[in-house]
Amino acid sequence: MENNIELKNVLKKYNDFELKNISFNVPQGCIVGLIGENGAGKTTTIKSILNITKSEGTVKIFGKDSKKNEKEIKEETGVVLDDSFLSEYLTAKQVNSIMKDFYKNWNENKYINLLKQFNLPTDKLIKDFSSGMKMKLKIATAISHNPKLLILDEPTSGLDPVVRNEILDIFRKYIEEDETRSILLSTHITTDLEHISDYIVFIEKGKIIFDLPTDELLENYGIIKCSKDDFTKLDENDYITYKKGKYQYEVLTKDKSVIKNKYNLMTIDKPSIEDIMLFYIKGEK
Amino acid sequence: MNIILSNSSGIPIFEQIEKAIKEAIFSNELKEEEMLPSVRNLANELKISFLTVKRAYDELEQAGFIKTVQGKGSFVAPKNLELIKEEKLKEIQDHIEKIYKISKIADISEDEVKELFKMIFEEEI
Numbered sequence: 225m226e227n228n229i230e231l232k233n234v235l236k237k238y239n240d241f242e243l244k245n246i247s248f249n250v251p252q253g254c255i256v257g258l259i260g261e262n263g264a265g266k267t268t269t270i271k272s273i274l275n276i277t278k279s280e281g282t283v284k285i286f287g288k289d290s291k292k293n294e295k296e297i298k299e300e301t302g303v304v305l306d307d308s309f310l311s312e313y314l315t316a317k318q319v320n321s322i323m324k325d326f327y328k329n330w331n332e333n334k335y336i337n338l339l340k341q342f343n344l345p346t347d348k349l350i351k352d353f354s355s356g357m358k359m360k361l362k363i364a365t366a367i368s369h370n371p372k373l374l375i376l377d378e379p380t381s382g383l384d385p386v387v388r389n390e391i392l393d394i395f396r397k398y399i400e401e402d403e404t405r406s407i408l409l410s411t412h413i414t415t416d417l418e419h420i421s422d423y424i425v426f427i428e429k430g431k432i433i434f435d436l437p438t439d440e441l442l443e444n445y446g447i448i449k450c451s452k453d454d455f456t457k458l459d460e461n462d463y464i465t466y467k468k469g470k471y472q473y474e475v476l477t478k479d480k481s482v483i484k485n486k487y488n489l490m491t492i493d494k495p496s497i498e499d500i501m502l503f504y505i506k507g508e509k
Numbered sequence: 510m511n512i513i514l515s516n517s518s519g520i521p522i523f524e525q526i527e528k529a530i531k532e533a534i535f536s537n538e539l540k541e542e543e544m545l546p547s548v549r550n551l552a553n554e555l556k557i558s559f560l561t562v563k564r565a566y567d568e569l570e571q572a573g574f575i576k577t578v579q580g581k582g583s584f585v586a587p588k589n590l591e592l593i594k595e596e597k598l599k600e601i602q603d604h605i606e607k608i609y610k611i612s613k614i615a616d617i618s619e620d621e622v623k624e625l626f627k628m629i630f631e632e633e634i
Contacts, residue, residue, distance in 0.1 A: 253549065254559060396553040403549055419556040439561040443521045494516070 226252050226287070228373050228406040234272050234281035243268050243279065243430045250373075250423075253403040255395065257421035257438075258410040259501060265430040266410040267306065270377050273408070274303060286372065299328060302366035304359075304376040312351035316344055316361055327369035335368035342390075356387035363394055374398060376409040380416050388413070392420050414497035418442065426501060433504050438497075445500055446480030446492040449473070454490065462486070465507025476503035510538055514555060522557060526565035534574055534585055535593060545575060545583040 229250035236243040243265050250256045258266050271277040275290055283290040285297045310319060316339055324330050339346060342360040350358065359379060366374060374395075380388045399405050411417060417424060417438065424441060426433045448463070455466065455473040462483060466475040476499075477483050480492045495503075512529040514522055533539040545551075548566060552559040566583055569575045573592055577583045612622050 400547075400549050400553055403547075422558045422560050437560050438558045439522065439564070443523075494519075 226404075227284075228252055228286060228404075229273060229408060230282075230284040230287075231269075231273065232282045232284075234269070234279055234283060236268055236272060236277060236279035241265070241268075241430060243272070246272075246281070246427070246430075246432055248425050248432065248435045250406045250408050252406055253399065254422040255399060255407045255409070255420055256423045256425060257414075257417035258408065258425050258427065259412065259414055259417065259497065260410075260427035261505065262412065264427045266427055267377055268430075269427065270305075270375060270408070270410060273375065274301075299369070300372045302369070302371035302374045304362045304366050304374075304379055306377045310350055310362070310365070312349065314350055315347050316350070316364075317346045319350075319361070319365060323365060323368065329369040331368055331370060334370070335364060338364040338368060342394075356383050356390075359383060359387070359391065360394075363391065367398060372402075372405050374405070374407045374409075376407070378411055379409055380411060380413050388416060392416060395420060414501060418497055424497065426504065428505060441497060441500060442494070444479050444481070445495050446477050446483065447495045447499060447503075448475040448477055448480075448483060449491045449493065450475065454487070457487065459486075465503050465509045467503070467507055474503075476500065476507060512551075512555065514557075523561050523564040523568070526551075526555075526562060527568050530565070530569060531574060531596070534588075535596075539585050541585055541587050543585045545585070547582055 227249040231249070232247050234243060234246040241263070246265070246269055248256075258269065260266050268277060268279075272279040272281075273283050273285070273290065275283070275294055285293075286300065288297060290297060314322075320332060320335055323335070324332060336346075339361075342357075342364060344353075344357055344361055344364070350361065353361065363376075363379070366376075380391055383391070395407055395409075399407060409421075421438045423435065424438050425435045448458075450458075450473050452473060455475065458475065462477060464476045464478060466473055476495070477492075483490055483492060510529070510533040512526060514525050516522075518525070530539070530545070539545070545566070546554070548562045549559055552562045555562070566575065566577065570577055570583070573589060574586055575583050576586045608622060611617075612619075
């Protein structure tokens with residue numbers, strides 16, 4: 225599988241924060257989710273990929289150096305960032321006339337169809353849109369020049385479950401239309417990723433904690449629930465972290481089948497991505 | 510074709526998909542040479558990862574139930590009766606193992622189990 229994005233040892237130093245040697249790939253045909261706490265480095269990573277923030281290391285997009293070929297790459301990339309890039313005093317129709325001049329490949333018909341499909345009014349000022357409508361407009365604007373790559377920072381935060389699901393469906397459709405496309409999205413709503421992402425990259429304090437296929441996290445990881453006695457019998461290599469409670473120990477394992485074969489009578493639950501994230505951040509070892 | 514996935518069954522999702530497709534092939538709901546949905550399309554419909562579906566398809570292909578033509582898609586392989594029989598025999602073996610375990614727990618003799626077997630087979634006729 226070819227990669228649409230390749231990050232190698234991306235480094236960025238601020239006074240109070242550091243992005244440390246970030247490396248990961250976004251393969252063609254895949255949706256990659258970037259997760260982590262607020263301030264963990266998700267947005268900085270995205271801004272480094274887009275060359276908005278200057279950072280060290282190499283970023284390759286479509287196999288090309290992102291700094292040297294920026295213009296060419298941007299023509300094939302759709303971006304949705306947290307801070308709105310559209311003036312609130314425009315209508316969706318006016319956005320069309322601006323974008324037409326902006327992108328060589330801008331497809332007016334596609335944009336108009338997307339507005340219809342997303343039930344967005346063409347003549348209403350954006351400032352009067354709901355937050356869900358604003359996000360849908362941003363996405364419509366980001367994909368109407370048929371980009372090969374879509375990069376989004378927190379596209380579903382602050383939106384209700386119905387709108388969030390509509391947005392996830394837009395992503396599914398986008399990737400199905402052409403399987404050489406990819407999506408990279410950051411989010412702290414990890415439940416969204418369980419139903420859409422193929423890989424999950426977890427960033428904590430500027431470092432990558434893991435970069436794994438979503439199904440491996442959901443199928444192989446497990447939360448062991450046991451007594452203190454059972455916990456002391458566990459080999460330290462068989463778990464990642466644990467949480468001590470008054471009545472039970474909860475222990476995160478990478479491979480629940482190993483635990484099932486090696487120890488008797490352990491209760492093992494299927495974790496959510498959020499559980500796994502919390503164990504890494506809050507668990508003891 | 511129905512593919513009903515359970516998150517709480519403890520059976521990996523890719524295995525559940527594999528089983529559903531096999532059943533559809535056995536029951537002739539999916540016919541020889543019929544095209545399967547694309548990996549991405551099925552993943553989107555089931556709201557799961559593309560890699561999970563790919564794994565199910567890979568296993569099905571390895572076992573000889575489907576074949577993938579690069580750039581065209583995946584198709585149901587010509588029916589192999591041997592393969593189907595083997596698959597079903599494996600299923601029967603699993604059930605017999607369970608019967609064996611139950612009989613051990615309750616101290617039921619081999620002859621008693623065989624007697625039950627005979628009864629059931631004769632009833633069917």
